[in-house]
Amino acid sequence: MTDLASAPPSRAPFAWLANQPYLLLSLTSLFWAGNAIVGRYSAGHIPPVTLSFIRWTGALLVVLPFAWPYLKRDWPLVRARLGVMLVISITGISAFNTLQYSALEYTQALNVLLLQSAVPLVVAVWSLVLLGVRLTWAQAAGIAASICGVMVILLRGDLTALGSITFNRGDLIFTVGLVVIGFYSVMTLKRPAIHPWSFLAFTFGCGALFLVPPLIWELMARPVMHVTVPNLLSLGYVIVFPSVLSYLCFNRGVQLIGANRAAPFFHLIPVFGAAMAIFFLGETMHLFHVIGFALVIAGVFFAARKPRNTTSAA
DSSP: OOOGGGOOGGGHHHHHHTTOHHHHHHHHHHHHHHHHHHHHHHTTTSOHHHHHHHHHHHHHHHHHHHHHHHHHHHHHHHHHTHHHHHHHIIIIIIIHHHHHHHHTTTSOHHHHHHHHTTHHHHHHHHIIIIIOOOOOHHHHHHHHHHHHHHHHHHTTTOGGGGGGOOOOHHHHHHHHHHHHHHHHHHHGGGSOSOOHHHHHHHHHHHHHHHTHHHHHHHHHHSOOOOOOHHHHHHHHHHHIIIIIIHHHHHHHHHHHHOHHHHGGGGGHHHHHHHHHHHHHHOOOOOHHHHHHHHHHHHHHHHHHSOOSSTTSOO
16 A cells, blocks of 8 residues: 555545555455455466465565565564564465465365355454454454355355265365464564555565475476466466455555454455356356345444444454
8 A cells, every 4th residue: 555644646546545444355355255266266277386376476576666665664674573574474475375275176165165254253363362352242243144144145045055065175274274364364463564565575575485395395296387378367366466456455454443353354255256156157146145245244344343442452
């Protein structure tokens, strides 16, 4: 995001957007929903570590021209909190996305979406452990409503579908990924007070760097990616939208309203995913979609509201 305090008039729309946490977090969920779809499509075509490494290397090349002046200015602050910044880079950049792409090679989309609905609960646990922040009643009720909405959509209004779900290695991998992304969400609040471009450039670069050892192993153990138009389009999407734009939006949103209030927006990911399936795959809209969407949106609204006692919640 721009430096809001000194943004010129020509950047007024960007300055306005940078102060709209609900819109920013909704865009994050939209782009990350697309990432899950592309990741599933790429399974079997692009190895997971390769996909993750190219994604973050490409994202670094995109942001570096904008970030370099800020990164040079902020380097003393980064160096002073280097341990925190390295942990953030490894968890949110290197580990989570590689785990997600790996999981999508083994598990069905329904399982991943069901598991992803648990992110706000994982964030709440990490917020309590690391920051001593407890969920408010409104946040707890909102999370519960959103989970109900997600379940309605994913089970297509049929509770008996729960009996047909099986869990496999991919589910276990993604469960680890949920713990990692929850930890990352809370740890971003401990980052130094640096410019958003500095934060992205450092974490993208370190995230890609830490992927080099597993990438070497993968190149030796698995067939390499074929250079095809669909693969290149997939790489282009994951570099720009769920990487550069999503992380700008997500980090700014968490900065504005805190991790607990931002976490329920993860419930919008399966909602957007279902909407994409309807639009791109020609699936039909049913009543259970409408009911599920309404529950999720209501849950996000209640959970993300600013609490009356602002000193007791993030």
